Amino acid sequence: MRTALLLVAWLGLTPAQDSTVVGANESLREVATRVLGDAAAAAELRALNNLSSDTVAEGTRLKLPGQERVLALKALETARTLLAQAKDAPGLPEATARLKAAEEHFRAARYPQASEAANAAGAQVAAPGAPQASAFTVQVHPDAGTTTVTVTRGPPVRVEAEGVTRPVGPGETVSVEKGHPPTVPPSPPAIPRPEQPAEGALLKRRADAQGKLGPVKLVWAAVAGAERYEVEVLRDAQPTPVLAQASTAPELKLPLLPAGRYRWTVRAVGGAGRSERSAPRLFELAPDKLKLEVQKGQWQ
Amino acid sequence: MLLALALTASPLGCDSEDKPEASAPATAPLPAPRAHLRGLKGSVQIKRATADEWSTASDNVPLYENDKVRTEAGAGADLVFAGNGSTVHLGGDSLIGIAETRPRPGRPRTDLTVLRGRIDAEVERPATQSLSVTTPAATIQAGREIVFQ
Structure with a gap:
């Protein structure tokens, strides 16, 4: 007691x-x-x-302020963090204005109002459905109106034709021919990967009567959908190719070339288009010295 | 006495309302512009819904329903839609029309017809706005889905 x-x-x-x-x-x-x-x-x-x-x-x-100040302070900190993370959110200006109002309420010791405004500011940029601008491109070709739709960002857009609706997300493209439902256009073949000669290889070859060297065989990895390959061979830093040739097989035997440094690229061509060129692969062509052997005898 | 005064004063008070219709030409209210044309580059022409001829577009010109805009190769313009913040960049060698719209409360909607060329569209708030683009082959709808009932 x-x-x-x-x-x-x-x-x-x-x-x-x-x-x-x-x-x-x-x-x-x-x-x-x-x-x-x-x-x-x-x-x-x-x-x-x-x-x-x-x-x-x-x-x-x-x-002194009570627990409501602690809650308001937490709401403000959360809102500040969310706004700092949502750099490009479309609702950011409004959320910033709400946060500013929340801070004013806080300084005036109106803690419940500060909490409410801060929570609203945070929710504006943090909600799953937070507004994100939708950006897309529509190209109408001069033929019969074939339409290509490409979405660059934001939520998917809906492409409807002939009663069929296809959602198109960011990074995707659909093509619609007049009188047909939307289809995903086939993508061009992948970029072939050069394999031989190895990068920077020094190739010694015998010279012919004109001093040209060879043979050199270029080999690259075959890619699906390729109907042929286009090869370009350029000398040193010259912009114009010394050779531009197509091949249906993933290899090409070069004609005889003068000694020097070369770079070559290859790209695949298919029904859906052409791939980008491969990264340049370098090789150097040098004359192979002939080894003369004179047998012993009267000519030695 | 009061009644007599009232009867005497009455015609004067109703003067403005009782004007013969012939003296006040009937003017239909101007429709609200659907968009404005901005950022003109190169040759951009406009054809009003009620006009037969194309004319050179000027910056910030308002666009109404059924107006058409065309650009020559290398030209371009921005269509800024009133009310919902949608922006459509019109590329070169393009032809578009401002279609009729059916706005709904709280759900702004824009209809645009692209007959030729390329547009780059942006809907600022797809959660509450929508942009409907019609081409000869398809209809593209971005933003909030609108269900007709």
Whole structure:
């Protein structure tokens, strides 16, 4: 019983958590730092206690914000984080305005309003259905109106023709011929990968009567859908190819070439178009010195 | 007495409303523009729904339903749709028409007909807006799905 009475007495003597007393020569900013950990919170204390200035007399008991301030502070921090992450969100300007309003409410110690505005600002950029601009291209060809639709970003667009609707997502393209449902156009063949000669290989070959060297065989990996391959061979840094030739097989035997450094590329051609050119592959062609052997005898 | 005064004053008070119709020419209210043409580059022409001839378009000219816009090769223009923030860039050698629209409360909708050429469209808020593009071969709808009932 005595213990219980002491506890009650202690609780009664303990200063209430919702107020504080201004110390000697203590400014409102210092009080804010002491009780709220933030000098800028002096504005809240001023609003909460209806003070007209930051000067308060020693011994003045000031009302302190309660749990609602903690909640508002969390809502503000969350909203700030979400807005910082949503750099390109279309709703960002509105969310920013709401966050600004929330901060004003907070400084004026209107914590419930601050929480509400901050939550709304965060929800605007964080919602799963947050507005993201839809961007797409429509190309109507000069023939019978064949239409190609390409979506660059945003939610899928719906392409409808002949009673068939096809969703087209970002990065996708559909083509529609007049009188036909939408179809996904076939993609061109993949880029062939050069295999031989190895990158930077030094190829020594015997020269013919004109001093040209060979043979050299170029080999690359076959790709699906390729009907033929187009090969270009260029000398050193010259922009014009010394050879441009097509091959139905994934290899090409080059005609004799002068000694020098060469680079070559290959691309696949199929019914759905042409691939990009492969990355250039380098090789160097050099004359192979003939080894002369003279047998022993009268001619030695 | 009051009744007499009222009867005397009555014709004066109704003067403006009782004007013969012939003296006030009937003017239909101007339709709201569906879009404005901006960022003109090169030769861009416009043909009003009620006109027979094409004329050179000027910057920020309003576009109404059934107006047509065409560009020559290398030209271009931006169609900024009123009300919903949709923007359509019209490429060169293109021909488009502003189609009739059926706006619904809170669900702005734009119909655009592309007869030739290329457009690059952007719907700012697809969650609440839609842009419907019709071509000779297909109908493309971006943004909120509209279900006709």
